[in-house]
Amino acid sequence: MKIEKYNEAVKLYYNRLFWYVAKSADDNDLAKDIVQDCFAKLWIERKNIDENKIKPWLFSVAHNSMINHIKREKKSVSIEQSGLHEPQVPINSEFETKEVIEKCLEGLPSIQRSIIILKDLEGYDYKEIGKITGLSMEQVKVYLFRGRQKLKNSIKEIKLLL
Amino acid sequence: MNSTQITRDNVEEWLFEYCEGTLTDEEKLNVEAFISQNPEYREELSFWEDSYLPQLSASPLPPEAQQLLKTNYFHLKFSTLFKCMAVLSALSFILILYFKSHNEGSKSQQKSILKTDKHIRHSENPAVPEKRQLETLRIVKADNPKSEILNTKIVEKIQENNLKVSDIAISPDSASVEPGGLLPKLNNEITDEYTREAPVANPLPADQTEKKELGKNNITKAKLSPSQRRKVAREIRKAQDLKEQEQLMNGNKPYIVPSDETMQ
Numbered sequence: 001m002k003i004e005k006y007n008e009a010v011k012l013y014y015n016r017l018f019w020y021v022a023k024s025a026d027d028n029d030l031a032k033d034i035v036q037d038c039f040a041k042l043w044i045e046r047k048n049i050d051e052n053k054i055k056p057w058l059f060s061v062a063h064n065s066m067i068n069h070i071k072r073e074k075k076s077v078s079i080e081q082s083g084l085h086e087p088q089v090p091i092n093s094e095f096e097t098k099e100v101i102e103k104c105l106e107g108l109p110s111i112q113r114s115i116i117i118l119k120d121l122e123g124y125d126y127k128e129i130g131k132i133t134g135l136s137m138e139q140v141k142v143y144l145f146r147g148r149q150k151l152k153n154s155i156k157e158i159k160l161l162l
Numbered sequence: 163m164n165s166t167q168i169t170r171d172n173v174e175e176w177l178f179e180y181c182e183g184t185l186t187d188e189e190k191l192n193v194e195a196f197i198s199q200n201p202e203y204r205e206e207l208s209f210w211e212d213s214y215l216p217q218l219s220a221s222p223l224p225p226e227a228q229q230l231l232k233t234n235y236f237h238l239k240f241s242t243l244f245k246c247m248a249v250l251s252a253l254s255f256i257l258i259l260y261f262k263s264h265n266e267g268s269k270s271q272q273k274s275i276l277k278t279d280k281h282i283r284h285s286e287n288p289a290v291p292e293k294r295q296l297e298t299l300r301i302v303k304a305d306n307p308k309s310e311i312l313n314t315k316i317v318e319k320i321q322e323n324n325l326k327v328s329d330i331a332i333s334p335d336s337a338s339v340e341p342g343g344l345l346p347k348l349n350n351e352i353t354d355e356y357t358r359e360a361p362v363a364n365p366l367p368a369d370q371t372e373k374k375e376l377g378k379n380n381i382t383k384a385k386l387s388p389s390q391r392r393k394v395a396r397e398i399r400k401a402q403d404l405k406e407q408e409q410l411m412n413g414n415k416p417y418i419v420p421s422d423e424t425m426q
Binding site: 003006007010011014015016018019032036039040043098101105116117120121145148149151152153155156159 | 174178206212214215216221224231233
């Protein structure tokens, strides 16, 4: 990979990767550190990385770093046991759907958040998400359904309250 | 979908799949038919559609991302740098050698030009190849005007025709000059080149001739070193032989080498 490709990757994916980690881990400082590490690894491993697979490689590295960090911090809860946290959405008449979704997203378990972000924002299909997260296609689909269902219910509750 | 029948129990999954776009056209029609039959699920479908994250708006790179960008300066490896240095040093070495040899060549040319003005290369030994020049004679002004004339003629002849001394036919004027009369003067300036290879004459007559020549030129014996004296004697004999040969070639009477008594 040439310098031009690397710089292009930084320009294209830095914000997306940061947003992905920040929303998945719910920690902006951690997201900055992880994204910096990802691009540092990308530069080191540039000779071994296919230029057409930079984006999934970056998201995969970022996801693994994030999971490892969460495990180390013992913040990770078993995905199956974790329930939906009640989102603290400020209810006012001028709220927008985007803000509601972002707030509801914060209440999801990190794996469901990650999958929803990868699916909705990055446009990956189940197979690619499975490669990034290390899950099977079926697991991805199940987590996505559960996460999106929780989001839908949260949105429904908020909208019905108004 | 595994189950083809849409019911109130599995409608959530059907709506999810419908929003995901993974249904076939027939399945989509089935979902739409179910919603039309059960309008309360139309709102449910809208909530499902709202659960999709909006696309991120393009935002400028933060400063920490700018730091990650790499400048396009060349990133030379050490080995590449070493190779470049080696090539450059080799080239410079070759250039130095070239200019050095060039300068030496020009200096030697200059020296040789200067020498041609003052030096005449002279070889008389037939055993030695023609190209090999045994001795170098320096022609200098002699006190004797006749010898000066002869000197000048010899020099001119040699320079014009690039000849050896043996090739020169001495003019009649020079005949009046006593053979060897000019040679002590010439040989006083003999350089040391090839003197060892020059034919060595019989030392006894050389000493006698030397005395005469030294006396003629008012040069005391003490002024000359023994090696110079031997050279003088050697050259005298050579000149005598040369003269004799020339006279034979020209049909003149053979030059009689003066005896030691007459010399003295």
